[in-house]
Structures are given as structure tokens and as C-alpha cells.
Amino acid sequence: MGEIMPVKIAEVASRMDKLYEFDREPVTEDKLQSGRRFAGLFAGEHVAATEFVIGAFFVLHGVTARDLILGLLVGNLLAVLSWTFICAPIAVQTRLTLYWYLQKIAGPGLTFLYNIANAFLYCILAGAMVSVASTAVGLGFGIETPALTDVYPSSIGWVVTTFSIGVAFTILAILGFEKLSRFAGVCSPWIFVVFIAGAVATLPKLGVHPNLDNFWEVMTTKVWNGVPTEGQERFGLWHIAFFAWFANLAMHVGLSDMALFRYARSWKYGLYSAFGMYPGHMLAWLCSGIMVAAIGREMNPGLMAYTAVGVAGVFGVLLAGWTTANPTLYRVGLALQVITPGWPRWKITLAAGMVTAVLACFPVFFMKLLDYVAIYGLVLMPIGAVVFAEHWIFPRLGLPRYRAEEGKLLLNWQALAVWVGTLAVCRFLPLHLFYLWLPGWFLAVAAYTLLVKLTAKEARYA
Amino acid sequence: MLKTVCAAVAAVSLLTCLAAPAAYFQGWLAEAAFENLFAAASLGWFVTATAYASRK
Structure with a gap:
């Protein structure tokens, strides 16, 4: 019995390797991409359906205009620096994806667990996108959007609409990912314009004069x-700064964007992430904040966009939901393919899509999106810390690297212990959810280094 | 030739999507006219940008 589990994990790991075979080799010099391409990628990827919700939530959480602007400037800068000084240098030096680098460090067993965790978290994220799209479709059928505090589905109408949209997105994802992602590329500049147009068109409704002389006064009042709206915690500058910083934690500090930066000519290309953070996140969040103020602070992205720009706004929310849920569903399918041997891609995408559609019916994931984004980053962060320690600290301390690869280990137990242990400690730290990941990251780096140092000594004396 | 036309119309459509709310804010367009113009320009963008992308 004891043998069965490792053998099964080894089988699964081997299937997983085959799946990711296409990007196993380090990227060669001739495949490197220009900086312009990175700028375009970041600008296009960071204006999603969730931006309608995030910016609106900042208003509901009663942040002041000064704190919001300063917080977004600081937080987005920290995010750009995290891409530039943490993620991009490791990617450029190894030219590998996180998947393959983690294999060397932590073994295929832990990489498998990481993939499953990622798939589940992605399902919830895609579910939130479906819920956002549902607010747009529901508008046409008079379906009431759930209240801010709702955890369970609030009406049959909401369940039917949301589940149907989830099924529709899944069918579209099954029909052809590549063609649809090309169409998604067409959508992204327009979705960005919907945010700006929505905010500008909302200004007269808020009483801003055409000469803008009362603009700041209206924004601050x-x-x-x-x-804050009743029942919502009041946010200050640091809540905003930390949120902007960790909104993509899994990508920069968590290192999953190594997949992208392994194509960069230099680690300095990390600075191109600013195109996603400032014209992307920052501007979109400010615009959705303005739009939600005009509908009496109701958390209803569909109504928000409809009030601002009319029917086109409804399509904007629907397309933003779909264009972001589509690649997310694809990634879930890819991650789950390893535990469903012999299943064709359509079947896996269907299964992932059904899970997503069911999750989407629960408004808690959409109404607690800010907390979910924090948890998503926090759960994957220790793995980034383990890789960071192994890449930068171990050579300086003379500690052995790539123990899983060298020792042909299925699982690096030190990395697993640090992953689980860091999350357990974070659970009990007396800090706001938004701030937990930072001490958690330092703790994970220190704990992994110490654990390997101690066990390396043990191994030497044995 | 068609590709260039598609690119040009797509760019104009997207600019119109930006100009329409500005015109509404300045009071040069009524709300309904702004919404119709925005919707028409959006349609223009999707048709021509998709045609452009598929000819790449």
C-alpha cells in the first residue's frame, strides 16, 4: 500500500512532463522577443472583467481620493519592481518556465500539487469572471444581482443566468481556444476604451462641469x-498600496510570469509591466470607481457600464468576462489534464467549465473578490519564495541546489514543509489579510534556507 | 489594400469611441446620440479589427 502512492504520483508526474514537453528546453537566443511585444502583452492582459469590480470596491470601502491615488502609485510601482527585480532576472538567467525550474528544485510531486492548487484557484477566478458577465446579461432579463453580503445564490434567476453563461463560455472554450484568443486580442483595446468612455460619460451625471473646475471637489465628495458603504471595512492608503502590489502576486513574486520573461532579452524588460499597471490597472480601477458612484454604489458591473455608455457597455462587461474566463478555463484544463489520463482536451475543459459554472453561482467569490485575490496570491507565494532562496541565496551560502533533480527525488519535503508551514503561520499572524503575504515571504525564504542548511549538514554527517 | 483600409477604419472607430463620451461631456451631443454613436463605432471596430486580424 505504501508503495502505491509514490508510484501513482510518479505516473502522474510523468504524464505532466509530457504535457509540458513543448517548453521543456530553455528558450534559445533566436526566440527572444522585443520590448514592444512585452509592453503590448502587459497592456492587453491587465484590463479584465475583475477591474470593473475592484475599482468599484475601493469606493465602497470608503477610501479617500488622496489615499487611492497615492496608494495606487506606490503599490503599482512595487508590483513593477517585483517583476523587474524578482521575476525577470530568474527567468532571464534560467530561460525556463516556473514549472520546469520547480521540478529541479522541489521535484515532480510538489510541482503536481502546485498545479492542482493553481487549477482550483483558477476555477474560482474564472467563476468570478462569469459572475461579473452575469450581471450584464441579467440586466436584460431583470435578474436581481446578489447583495454584497450574499454567500449563497440569491435567486433562481441568478443561478439560471450564471450557470448558462458558464456553460456558454465553456462551449466556446471547447470549440477552439486559439481562434477565440485571437478574437480576445481584438476585444482588449476596445474594453480598455469602455472603461475610459464610461468614466468620461459619467462625469455629467455626477455634476462635473464641462470646464472641469469642480472636478476634484466632485471626486472627493x-x-x-x-x-465606506454600510458593512464594508474602511480602506486607507496602505490597503490600496498592498492590494495593487499583490493583485498579481502569483505572477511576479510567485514567479509564474517566468513563462513570459524567459523570452526577454534582459531582466530590465520587467519594467514593461508598468504598461499593465498604470494605463491598465490604475486607470481601469479609477474609471470603474467613477462609474459605480453614479449608480448609488451598487455592486453591479452590468448596470454600471449600461448607465455609463448604454447597451455597448453591457457587451463590454460580457466580453471582458468572457475574454478573461476563456484563457483561465484553458489553463485549468491544462493543469487538470495530468489527473485525467486518456481524456481528450474537450472533456477536461467541459469538466473544468462545469465546476467553474457551479462556483460562479455563489456570489461570495465575486462579492469578496478583493479577499479572494489576496488569498490566491498568498497560497502560491511560498513556492516563489522557495525558488527565490534556491536561486539567489543558496549559491552565496554554498548550499546544494536542485536537490530534487540531483537526488532524483519525487518530492522535496523541505519545500513542502515550508509551503504548508508558511501558510499555517500566516493564518495566525495578527495582521490584515492584505499584509500577510509580505512577512510570509520573508519567513518562507528564511525557513527554507535554514531547513536546507540543517538537513544538508545532517546528510554530510550521515 | 483591404488590410490597410480595415486598419484605418478600425483606428477611426476606436478614436470615435473615445471622442463620443468627450463630446457628450462637453454638451455637444445628447445622451442618446452619444450612446448610439458609441455603439456604432464599437461595431465598426469589431468588424474591421477582426477582418484586419484575420488577414495577418
Whole structure:
């Protein structure tokens, strides 16, 4: 019995390797991409359906205009620096994806667990996108959007609409990922324009004069006025700064964007992430904040966009939901393919899509999106810390690297212990959810280094 | 030739999507006219940008 589990994991790991075979080799010099391409990628990828919700939530959490702007400037800068100084240098030096680098460090067993965790988290994220799209479709059928505090589905209408959209997105994902992602590329500049147009068209409704002489006054009294909506915690500068920083934690500090930066000519290409953070996140969040103020702070992206730009806004929310849920469903399918041997891709995508559609019916994932984004980054962060320690600290301390690869280990237990242990410690740290990941990261780096140092000594004396 | 036309119309459509709300804000367009113009320009963008992308 004891033998069965490792053998099964080894089988699964071997299937997983085959799946990712196409990017096993380090990227060669002739495949490197220009900086312009990175700028375009970041600008296109960071304006999603969730931006309609995030910016609106900042208003509901009663942040002041000053704290919001300063917080976004600082937080997005920290995110750009994390890409530039943490993620890009490791990617450029190894030219590998996180998947293959983690294999060397932590073994195929842990990489498998990481993939499954990632797939589950992606399902919830895709579910939130479906819920956002559902607010747009529901508008046409008079379906009431759930309340801010709702955990369970609030009406049959909401369940039917949301589940149907989930099924429709899944069918589209099954029909052809590549063609659809090309169409998604067409959508992204327009979706960005919907945010800007929505905010500009909302200004007269808020009472801003055409010469803008009362612009700041309106923004500070009617939009970001420092008064939270009932039942919402009040946010300050550091909540915003940390949120902007960790919104893509899994990508920069968590290192999953190594997949992208392994094609960069230099680690300095990390700076191109600013195109996603400033014209992307920052501008979209500010615009959705303005739009939600005009509908009485109701968390209803569909209504928000409809009130701002009319029917086209409804399509904007629907397309933003779909274009972001589509690649997410694809990634879930890819991650789950390893535990469903022999299943064709359509079957896996269907299964992942059904799970996503069911999750989407629960408004808690959409109404607690800010907390979910924090948890998503936090759960994957220790793995980034383990890789960071192994890449930068171990050579300086003379510690052995790539023990899983060298020792042909199925699982590096030190890495697993640090992953689980860090999350357990973070659970009990007396800090706001948004701030947990930072001490957690330092803790994970220190704990992994110490654990390997101690066990390396043990191994030497044995 | 068709590709260039598609690119040009797509760019104009997207610019119109940006100009329409600005015109509404300035009071040069009524709300319904702005929404119709925005919707028409959006349609223009999707048709021509998709045609452009598929000819790449």
C-alpha cells in the first residue's frame, strides 16, 4: 500500500512532463522577443472583467481620493519592481518556465500539487469572471444581482443566468481556444476604451462641469469621499498600496510570469509591466470607481457600464468576462489534464467549465473578490519564495541546489514543509489579510534556507 | 489594400469611441446620440479589427 502512492504520483508526474514537453528546453537566443511585444502583452492582459469590480470596491470601502491615488502609485510601482527585480532576472538567467525550474528544485510531486492548487484557484477566478458577465446579461432579463453580503445564490434567476453563461463560455472554450484568443486580442483595446468612455460619460451625471473646475471637489465628495458603504471595512492608503502590489502576486513574486520573461532579452524588460499597471490597472480601477458612484454604489458591473455608455457597455462587461474566463478555463484544463489520463482536451475543459459554472453561482467569490485575490496570491507565494532562496541565496551560502533533480527525488519535503508551514503561520499572524503575504515571504525564504542548511549538514554527517 | 483600409477604419472607430463620451461631456451631443454613436463605432471596430486580424 505504501508503495502505491509514490508510484501513482510518479505516473502522474510523468504524464505532466509530457504535457509540458513543448517548453521543456530553455528558450534559445533566436526566440527572444522585443520590448514592444512585452509592453503590448502587459497592456492587453491587465484590463479584465475583475477591474470593473475592484475599482468599484475601493469606493465602497470608503477610501479617500488622496489615499487611492497615492496608494495606487506606490503599490503599482512595487508590483513593477517585483517583476523587474524578482521575476525577470530568474527567468532571464534560467530561460525556463516556473514549472520546469520547480521540478529541479522541489521535484515532480510538489510541482503536481502546485498545479492542482493553481487549477482550483483558477476555477474560482474564472467563476468570478462569469459572475461579473452575469450581471450584464441579467440586466436584460431583470435578474436581481446578489447583495454584497450574499454567500449563497440569491435567486433562481441568478443561478439560471450564471450557470448558462458558464456553460456558454465553456462551449466556446471547447470549440477552439486559439481562434477565440485571437478574437480576445481584438476585444482588449476596445474594453480598455469602455472603461475610459464610461468614466468620461459619467462625469455629467455626477455634476462635473464641462470646464472641469469642480472636478476634484466632485471626486472627493461624491466618489472617493472616505465614507465606506454600510458593512464594508474602511480602506486607507496602505490597503490600496498592498492590494495593487499583490493583485498579481502569483505572477511576479510567485514567479509564474517566468513563462513570459524567459523570452526577454534582459531582466530590465520587467519594467514593461508598468504598461499593465498604470494605463491598465490604475486607470481601469479609477474609471470603474467613477462609474459605480453614479449608480448609488451598487455592486453591479452590468448596470454600471449600461448607465455609463448604454447597451455597448453591457457587451463590454460580457466580453471582458468572457475574454478573461476563456484563457483561465484553458489553463485549468491544462493543469487538470495530468489527473485525467486518456481524456481528450474537450472533456477536461467541459469538466473544468462545469465546476467553474457551479462556483460562479455563489456570489461570495465575486462579492469578496478583493479577499479572494489576496488569498490566491498568498497560497502560491511560498513556492516563489522557495525558488527565490534556491536561486539567489543558496549559491552565496554554498548550499546544494536542485536537490530534487540531483537526488532524483519525487518530492522535496523541505519545500513542502515550508509551503504548508508558511501558510499555517500566516493564518495566525495578527495582521490584515492584505499584509500577510509580505512577512510570509520573508519567513518562507528564511525557513527554507535554514531547513536546507540543517538537513544538508545532517546528510554530510550521515 | 483591404488590410490597410480595415486598419484605418478600425483606428477611426476606436478614436470615435473615445471622442463620443468627450463630446457628450462637453454638451455637444445628447445622451442618446452619444450612446448610439458609441455603439456604432464599437461595431465598426469589431468588424474591421477582426477582418484586419484575420488577414495577418
